[in-house]
Amino acid sequence: MRVESLIDQVSTQLPGDPVKSYLTRRRALIVFSVLLLALLGCAIAALSAGSEHIAAGRLFPALISKLTGTVSTLSREQDVILFSLRLPRIALAIGVGAALAIAGAAFQALLRNPLADPYVLGVSGGAALGSITAIIFASDLSYSRPLFGFAGAAIVTLIVYRLGRREDDPAHLVLAGVVMSTFLSSVIAVMTTMADNVKLRNITLWLLGDLSSGAVEGLFFVTIAVAIGAAVLLTQSRALNLMMIGDRDAFAMGVETARVRWVVHLTASLLTGAAVSAGGAIGYVGLVTPHLVRLAAGSDNRLVIPASAIAGAIMVLIADTIARTALSPRELPTGAITAMVGAPVFVYLLLKSR
């Protein structure tokens, strides 16, 4: 951790460091408590809402009796709906949202590009292709979807990273990513024509983002990915702050830019792989959430990365709750809701930044 201490020395020596001056303990405390309260409120509302309504007031007693093992006030069906369906799905929405938003925040900081996001870089496409391969060819293998998704994301990351590696030119990488994602989507199109009718429907729906079916196995992988990913990226957030000024300057200040690049890139890809394989291709969360956070709380990555995680969780949770309840008992694809909300927000941000 010689590098970290170097950055500390350097950044304290910098007079009026623009990045550093943004973050105070008080600001961080306010941001996190507001976001956590909002997440808690959304989670309670989401637990209560659904095609079978369960009054919010009955949630807490039910939870207590569940934990203590006493007789529940809920009927057997309500108990299953609440604890076996809704709770895991809400947890999955939180996990997927956090994973996508952290990945987006990391890519944006790393590439100094407001358009960088797992989708633009083709990493989501790789994860989707891996998962679709699993659906078509290995649907009997348990855990095939998340594992193939991981593999797809990691492979695409390696390829895009090799294609787009230029010393100080992040645009090159984004270009490689764009080419990769168009290539991948055409491969997916060819594969779906090979699949039989029923599986085809499965794939097209899943491509739009679907949290209703991945709850059990997906949650496990997403939780691990978010825990590891957030921890790793937090250790890199100081280095990322300096790299936002420019790779050469950061290097001059003692940041091992090449190593940081590798670590951040791989971690963000694994987060994407976990999220996409569990919840399908849910778009705009990785793109929009970090922007909103920076707008509200400044652009220090030590704050942006964890705050994006919570904000992304809130976004996907709200979107998924709308998807579950708007036309119940029919369900909508979660990704369609995030895109409908996310695209206008992104346009607004674009216009505002001019």
Added chain:
Amino acid sequence: MRRSFLKAKSKKFLFALATLLLFAGCAGARTNSAKSVETGDHRKFTDGIGRAVSIPPNPRRIISLAPNVTEILFALGLGDRVAGVTSYCDFPEAAKEKEKIGDTLNPNLEKIISLKPDLVVVSTSSQLENLTLRLDQLAIPVYVTNPRTAPDVVASIRNLGEVTGTSERAAEVARGMESRISAVEQRVKNLPRPSVFYVLQTGPLITAGRNTFINDLINIAGGKSISGDETADYPQFSRETVIARAPEIIVAPAIHGSELVKESDLRRDFATTPAIRSNRIVRVTPDLVDRPGPRIVEGLEQLAEGLHPLGAQASSPASLPK
């Protein structure tokens, strides 16, 4: 000079003559075909979606654009006259030998034309409005079938019999189907109607709505679908609602060993439902219940046997009070 001029002139003359003859020939052909309609050589039909179609008597080169249509044509003894089928047409065995014109959703127009059909039969389930329009413009007769219920299927078989000049055979097939349908109706008439949940697939969970074929079959087989009031045909459905509506029987497709819907998924997701608790998962063969063709009665009987097992009619769990 002069000679060549003459030559050119005669060439021109020959060309003009040829053109004239060609026109005359065409005009003749046109009047001929018009005449044949007038004399009733071509016959007018109204197809399943209300289009007027003019079809030659006893069409000899028929192209089927859906598996159910192929099955109907073969059942009418028209196997020899089928010129092309889709890659999904796998029944009867002989249908697999036929020329393929693409799959149900993406038929190849050039291939269809190259087979010189005198009748193309389309099923509305394939959603081929554009293709129908193109074939119309090319003056290739297109007959569209549009069966929505089991009785519709029987009627569509009769109609196709008329169109292809095999009405006697069609009537025979139709009567056989009707008697098997009414046998099922008779058998379940006085039995309680268990609530049924049809699972087309899990992940995401897809069921069948009101206007689907399977919903009609469930009704005839003496059941009541818990998603029978859904307006969408194949909606993504809430697992919560399934649990709350507590179906007594779960119906799911199964094919040749590899299951489309895994039993373990159903047991995990719907453990509290009466269906799982009393172990009543009914498997149906997708081709039999999905294809509005002659074998629909087999699917119906399969379903009826699953909902109301013959051996256990008196003490069927469905007859127990909930």
